Every structure is written in C-alpha cells, then in structure tokens.
Amino acid sequence: MLQKKLVITLTTAQGSRQYTLGQLARYLLALFLVMSICSFFVSNLLLVKTTDDLDDLEQGIDTLTSQYELTLGTQALQKGQLNQLSSTLQDLTLERDKLQEENLRIGELNETLDASLYGLEDLLGLPQSDEMTSNRADELTVLASQRLYFLSNLPNGLPIQGIRVSDRFGMRMHPVHKKRVRHNGLDFKANTGTPIYATADGVVEYSGYHKKSGFGNLIILQHGLGFKTYYAHMSKLKVKSGAFVSKGQLIGLSGNTGISTGPHLHYEVRHLFTPIDPEPFVAWNISNFDSLFSNVKGVKWASLRKMYPLNQALQTAQQ
Template identity: 80%
Template structure:
C-alpha cells in the first residue's frame, strides 16, 4: 500500500515533516506539471511571435516616419517653389507696368519728336510734310546741320545790340570831311562799353589801335571761304592777334576812338578784300537761309553750291 502513496518531506528549522499524497493527488500534480511546462512553451512561442510582430510594427512605424519626413520635405520644397513663383510673378507684373509706362513715354517722345520735326520745317522755311517719314527726318537733320555749319563760319547776325543803325552801306556825305565818299559798312549807334561779339568763327588778323585808317581801335577777323569782318571805333579790345574766336564770343567794347563823331560801332563784311553790304549778312539766319545767296551779288555762290549741294538731301527725300 505504501508504494501507491506519494510522500513529500518538507524540512524547516523546526524539523522535518512528511506529507503523504494519494494516487489522485499524484495525477493532479503530474497534470499540473505538464500543464505548467506546456504553458511555459506556449508562452515562449507567443512571446517570440509578439516580439517579431513588435519588430515589424516598429519597422512599419519607422517607414511611416521616413515617408512623413519625405512628405514634409516635399511640401517645404513645393512651398519654396510657390514662393519663388509668386516673387517671379510680382517681378513680372512690375516689369509689365514699367514697360507700359515706357511705351507711353516713348509714344509721348515720338509725338514730341514729330512736333519738333514739323516745327523744324517751319523754322527752315519749308512747306509742311503730309507725313513725317524717317527719310524726311534724316534729310531735315542733314539740312539743319548744313545750315548751322554755314551760319557758324560765315558772318551773320548783329555784332552788337545797338540802339539803331545810323548809317548804311554805300555813298554818303562824310560827317567830318564834308564830301561824298563810299561808306563800306554800317554804323550801329551804341553807348560806350557796349559788348561787341564775333559774327562767325574765325581767326584774329588784327586787334589794336589802327591810326592809318581812322578806325581807332580795330579788330579784323578772318573767316572761312574768303570772308572778313571789321569792328571799328572800339573803346576796348578783348582778343589778341593770331588767336581763334568762335561765333558769339565777346571780342571788344564799343567806343568813339579814331575819326568818329560819337559813340558807335562801324561794322564791315569783306569778301576777298572787297567790301560787300553787311545788311543781308546781319539779317541772315536759319529760317531765311537761301536769301543770302540771292541778295549778295558780289559773291559767286554757284561754285559754292557745287562744293556743298545745298538741300540736295531734302530734295532726294521729297522725290
């Protein structure tokens, strides 16, 4: 009977105790042990499987995090591109507005230029054009430059702002010699010290007191194409012989030196040493440019026209 019993001995500090289990208890204990072992293995299997699933889940989370970061980067890139596009569009709008303003300004300039060119025709004494073409504008430019060239090198305009002309060119009764003699210039009545200006570009041939002629203080200027101008009875000379002067430059002051009955400027124009009437030269300007060539008879203008075909470009543009 003892073989069918299970004896369990427990030893403590107080001594040992034995416990006897029956057959049923043994079966229950064995079943418990078997179930414990099975539970242990099953738990381990479940734990391993759960660990693998957790690893997979962690990898999935990491992948999602990477994708999220990539998505955020793409969004930032798109935002930067949109900002750049917005800036570009704003710059294009500003440029468009600038171009519109520039086109308006160019249009206004073209209108002003056309008006100026039509005004230039009037200034040149020409009939108005029906249409201002580029050829016409070029011809007007050439013609203007040509006239300005001649007006700078040939005597024109008044040499001083005199009160009036008291004596003209031609035969007259001399106020001192009391006999009729040739007066080779024109006299401008002017107070002593009135400025005297060169009527064209040139070189100073003589500047100083000229006793032999009775002109007193005298300036002689040499100009282009054989012309000279004389400025007599001055009170002061502002230039020196051998120097160059430009049209409109101050060269002296009016006076009463030499053989003179009162303050005035005696002004002469000479061509190849021969006096010519200064009046047409005094009245000559850009708007009556052709008048000089018909009024001054002592100069062979035809040969000058062969050298400088006046208004040829304009005639070509009108054909």
Template identity: 80%
Template sequence: MLQKKLLITLTTARGSRQYTLGQLARYLLALFLVMAVCSFFVSNLLLVQTSDELEDLEQGINSLSSQYEMTLGTQEIQKGQLDQLSHTLQELKVERDQLQEENLRIGELNDTLDASLYGLEDLLGLPPSEDMTSGRADELTVMTNQRLFFLSIMPNGEPIQGLRINDHFGMRMHPVRKKRVMHNGIDYKANIGTPVYATADGAVEYAGYNKSSGFGNLIILQHGLGFKTYYAHLSKLKVKSGSYVSKGQLIGLSGNTGTSTGPHLHYEVRHLYRAIDPEPFVAWNIGNFDSLFSNVKGVKWASLQKLYPLNQALQTAQQ
C-alpha cells in the same frame, strides 16, 4: 488487489518524507503538467509571433518615421521654392512696374521728340512732315548740323545792339568830306562803350588804330570761305591780332575814333577783299538759310554745292 497510488518523496536536511496521492490527484497533476507544457509551448509560440509582429511594427514605425522626415524635408524644399518663387514674382512685379514707367517716359520722350522735330522743321523753314520717321529725323539732324556749321564760319546776325542803323551800304554823301562816295558797310548808332560781338568764328587779322583809313580803332576778322568782317570807330579793343574768336564773343566797345561825326559802329562784310552789303548777312539765320544764296549775287555760291546741297533757288540763281 492493490490500489494504484502515487508516492511522492521530499528530501530535506532534516530527512525524507513521503506523500501518497490518490488516482484522481494523479490525473489532475498529469493534466496540470500537460497544460503547463502546452501553455509553455503556446506562450513561446505567441511570444515568437508577437516578437515578429513587434519587429514588423518597429520596421513600420521606422519606415513611417523616414517617410515623415522625407515629407518634412520635401515640405521645407517646397517652402523654400515657394519663398523663392514669391521673391521672383515680387521682383518681376517691380520690373514690370519699372518697365511700365519707363514705357510711359519713353512715350513722353517720343512725343516730346516728335514735337521738337516738328518744331525743328518749322525752325528750318521746312514744310511739316505727315509722318516723323527715323529717316526724316536723321535728315533733319544732318541738315541742322550743316546749317549750324555754315552759320558758325560765315558772318550772320547783328554785331551790336545799336539804337538804329544810320547809314546803309551803297553810295551816299560823306558827312565829313561832303561828297558822294561809296559806303562799304552799315553804321549802327550806339552809345560809347556798347559791346561789339564777332558775327562768326575766325582769327583776328588786325586789331589796332588805323589812321590811314579813318576807321580809328579797327578790328578785322578772317572767317571761313574767304569772308572777312570789319568793326570800326571802336573806343576799346578786347582782342589782339593773331588770336582766335568764336561767334558771339565780345571783341570791343563802340566809340567815336577816327573820321566820325558821332558815336557809332561801322560794320563791313567782305569776300575776297570785295565789300558786300552786310544787311542780308545780318538778317541771315537758320530759318531763312537758303535766302542768302539767292539774295547775295556777288559770291559764286554754285561752287559750294560740293560742300552743301543747296536749294533749287540757288541753282536757279546761278543759271
């Protein structure tokens, strides 16, 4: 009986050689080949599986990287939004502080305005209001403007800062003629060169030396509503005929020209060429505004009601 042997032939450049393996060796070789083949297929399978897992892992890494980048971008956006919000809040805080300061200033201004309006009521000679409303403030504004208008176009206040009044309006013994005559104005004792001022806005009707009247250097001013004022015995004239003057403007200097026994200013107020006692006009101001219409009887004040809402005293005086 022949034994089964495995014959292996190796051929080289020098020739061929044969080797014989026994049955066990054959089994081991066959087992090795089978295991090698299995290992090859298992390795390929594991390699494919590992490759798939690596690809999945790479995709996961890429996805995580994208998410990370998105997260970073979102954080940057959120950081920018937070910075903007912080800046906006800071601006709002500044505006709030400014508004608070402005409110304080407005409150102080309102208090000052209320105090001024109450003071204006006192200045106008009106009883104080219980509540200073906007309507009352408007009423006071209108009333003030009306009074200031009339005080600018009608004679009021003193024309000179004289030492005293020597002679008043009315009948008197003339110091030169030595007989009783009508004195149409008031005489202010004043040193030569004392400034003389216009008592209302107006136009210069006359400025020069008037010999016939005895007034010497004389200025006559035309004012509104038919009023005129005379300034006599001046040492110097500061305005010319035909020019315009405003209330309080320097128009001349007191003197002793014309028929005069000493330095003084002779001051007259006339309405439609008729002389009126100047003293109520000298005392007239914004606080006692309505008093003039009651104290001066020679003027038809009732017709002024169309221009100005006069007080009840005026209406009663004209009835």
C-alpha cells in the same frame, strides 16, 4: 490488494524524505503539469507572435518616420519653390510696371521728338511733312547740321544788340569830309561801352589802332571761305591779333575813336577784300538760309554749291 500510490522523494543536504500522494492528488498534479506545459507552449507562441507583431510595428514606425521625413522635406522644398515663385512673380510685376512706365516715357519722348522735328521743319522754313519717318528725321538732321556749319563760319546776325542803324551801305555824304563817298558798311548808333560780338567763328587778323583808315580802334576777323568782318571806332579791344574767336564772343566795346562824329559801331563784311552790303548777312539765319545766296550777288555761290551742295538734303526730301 496493493493500492496505487505515488511516492515523491525529495533529497536535500539533510537527507531524503518521501511523500505519498493519493490518486486524486496524482490527477491534480498531472493536470497541473499538463496545464503548465500547455501554458508554456501557448506563452511561447504568443511571445513569438507578439515579437513578430512588434517587429512589424517597428518596421511600420520606421516606414512612417521615413515617409514623414520625406513629406517634411517635400513640404520644405515646395515652400522654397513657392517662395521663389512668389519672389519671381514680384520681380516680374515690378519689371512689368517698369516696362509700362518706360513705354509711356518712350511714347512721350517720341511725341516730343516728333514735335521737335516738326518744329525743326518750321525752323528750317520747310513745309511740314504728313508723317515724320526716320528717313525724314535723318534728312532734317543733315540739313540742320549743314546750315549750322555755314552759319558758324560765315558772318550772320547782329554784331551789337538793341541798336538802330544810323547809316547804310552805299554812296553817301561823308559827315566829316563833306563829300560824296562810298560807305562800305553799316553804322550802328550806340553809347560808348556797348558790347560788340563776333558774327562768326574766325581768327583775329588785326586788333589795334588803325590811324590810316580813320577807323580808330579796329578789329578785323578772318572767317571761312574768304570772308572777313571789320569792327571800327571801338573804345576798347577785348581780343588780340592771332587769337581764335567763336561766333557770339565778346571782342570789344563801342566808342568814338578815329574819324567819327559820335559813338557808334562801323561794321563791314568783305569777301576777298571786296566790301559787300552787310544787311543780307545781318538778316541771314537758319530759317531763310537760301536767301543769302540769291540776295548777295558779289560772291560766286555756284562754285560753292559744286564743292558742297547746299540744298542736297532738301532736294532729297522733296523727291
């Protein structure tokens, strides 16, 4: 009986050899081959699955990386926005503080301005307003400017400081000629060298020694609206004929030149060559502004009112 044998022939360069396997060996070889084939296919399947899993994992990693980078970018953007917002809030806080300080300063300025305007009413000799409105402030400004214009151009105030009046305007016994004559000005007793000042803006009509009048060293100033002022018996002259002078400017020093019994200043105010009592002009200021036009009778003030209404602002304010 022929036995079933498995013959395996191996051929090499040296020749061929045959090996004979029994039935059990055949079974084992077959089992090994089957297991090898199964292992191969299972390994391939696992490799494919593992490869797919790795691809999915790489895609997941790429997705996570992109999301992480996006998150970082978003955080950086948010951080920049927060920093900008913080800076803006700081600027707004500073601006708010500045505005508060400015409001306080404006409030203080308004209080100061109101106080100044009420003080201006007192200075102008006007009754105090119940409320300081912008219209009232404008009226006061116009009125003050109007009065200052006239006080700059018409004689007012003292031509010499701290000196007593030794002789006034009007008829008197002349101290040298010993006869009753009209005295056309005010005499201010003063030591030689006392400063003398212009009582209004003007131009020097005459500056020199005036022998004919007995005034000695004399300065004549021309002012607005036909007014002139005379300063006589001076020891020194500080301005020359033709020069422009402003109110309060030093024009000379007191003395005893000409026909004089002692050092003093003879001061006159004239309108169109007519001497006028200087005392109302000496006492005239911004507070008693209207007093000059009622106290000085030798000037036709009515025509001046028609040309430039003196009380226009005051009349408007009282309506």
